[in-house]
Amino acid sequence: MSEPVFSSILGHDAIVGRLQRTLSQDRPGHAWLFHGPEGVGKRTTALAWIQSLFCQQPVTLPAGLSGCGACLACGKCAEGNHPDLQRLELLEKKSRIAIDQVRELTRFIAFTPLESSWKAAIVDDAALMNDAAANALLKTLEEPPSGSLLILITNRPGALLPTIRSRCQQERFQPLESPVIETLLTRLTPKLSPEQRGEAARLATGSIGAAVRLGDSGGLELRQRFFRDLDALPDRSLAELVESAREWGEAERFSSVPELLETWFRERIRDSVLHGQSREVEAERWLETASRLVRLAREARIFNLNARLTLEAIFIRLARMRGVAY
Numbered sequence: 001m002s003e004p005v006f007s008s009i010l011g012h013d014a015i016v017g018r019l020q021r022t023l024s025q026d027r028p029g030h031a032w033l034f035h036g037p038e039g040v041g042k043r044t045t046a047l048a049w050i051q052s053l054f055c056q057q058p059v060t061l062p063a064g065l066s067g068c069g070a071c072l073a074c075g076k077c078a079e080g081n082h083p084d085l086q087r088l089e090l091l092e093k094k095s096r097i098a099i100d101q102v103r104e105l106t107r108f109i110a111f112t113p114l115e116s117s118w119k120a121a122i123v124d125d126a127a128l129m130n131d132a133a134a135n136a137l138l139k140t141l142e143e144p145p146s147g148s149l150l151i152l153i154t155n156r157p158g159a160l161l162p163t164i165r166s167r168c169q170q171e172r173f174q175p176l177e178s179p180v181i182e183t184l185l186t187r188l189t190p191k192l193s194p195e196q197r198g199e200a201a202r203l204a205t206g207s208i209g210a211a212v213r214l215g216d217s218g219g220l221e222l223r224q225r226f227f228r229d230l231d232a233l234p235d236r237s238l239a240e241l242v243e244s245a246r247e248w249g250e251a252e253r254f255s256s257v258p259e260l261l262e263t264w265f266r267e268r269i270r271d272s273v274l275h276g277q278s279r280e281v282e283a284e285r286w287l288e289t290a291s292r293l294v295r296l297a298r299e300a301r302i303f304n305l306n307a308r309l310t311l312e313a314i315f316i317r318l319a320r321m322r323g324v325a326y
């Protein structure tokens with residue numbers, strides 16, 4: 001049985017409320033920027049909003065209108081084949097969104113809608129547009145066609161042109177609380193045991209996307225292996241380190257590496273401070289390194305960079321921090 005599309009979005013009540021009110025007032029605006037950490041529900045929220053805009057039988061929830069989740073229009077949006085919705089994403093094996101993709105999108109959005117009274121488009125991740133693509137999109141943002149709704153999504157709003165940011169209404173998404181992640185996991189990965197869900201939620205650093213990946217790949221076991229490999233780095237030869245980077249760089253495993261790395265840093269920094277092994281200055285240095293290396297791993301995942309080489313660099317840095325001279 002399907003439920004109203006906004007009912008399935010948890011943890012972003014204020015944002016969802018604002019979006020629902022734009023529907024009740026029939027004023028969704030033309031250009032929005034949804035930003036915030038990876039995997040917290042920005043794209044799902046954008047889609048639910050567009051479904052609600054296109055829905056043939058919208059329902060009224062306490063905060064405002066919502067797509068019904070059951071009509072033909074809601075279904076077409078969910079399946080990605082509504083003729084008035086286009087999603088612009090990174091093409092396979094590319095590291096940037098190109099100007100041709102943006103030109104196609106701006107042409108699309110200028111046409112008269114076929115089945116709804118709006119044309120809508122989602123650009124995800126908007127920070128992956130190269131400069132030419134971003135400038136092409138800017139023209140549309142400056143003079144949006146009437147009846148058009150464009151939603152840009154990114155976890156790196158600072159990487160967008162300031163002129164693009166300033167032309168969008170912005171919503172900042174926050175990391176999800178662990179209980180929210182556990183609830184979402186019961187729907188998304190019903191096969192996991194409550195213990196596995198709890199573990200995945202704890203490791204996921206506020207991201208439901210990360211929690212699902214961790215659950216799928218056996219979160220607890222994966223974490224134990226990753227932690228064991230990282231803890232053993234100072235005792236490894238360079239050849240063993242390179243081999244370890246190759247293993248963790250394999251696509252399926254690497255998808256969970258940024259969160260695992262973040263959790264590993266968090267626990268090790270906490271342990272060293274608790275056990276007095278580290279002065280505050282030392283902890284500061286680790287925090288700074290942690291944020292840089294986790295960012296490196298995330299960017300490798302976002303930009304489809306070479307995961308093995310990225311991990312080699314990260315592992316070597318970690319080994320050196322602990323006194324190994326390669």
Ligand SMILES: [Zn+2]
Nearest residue numbers: 055068071074
């Ligand atoms: Zn509907």
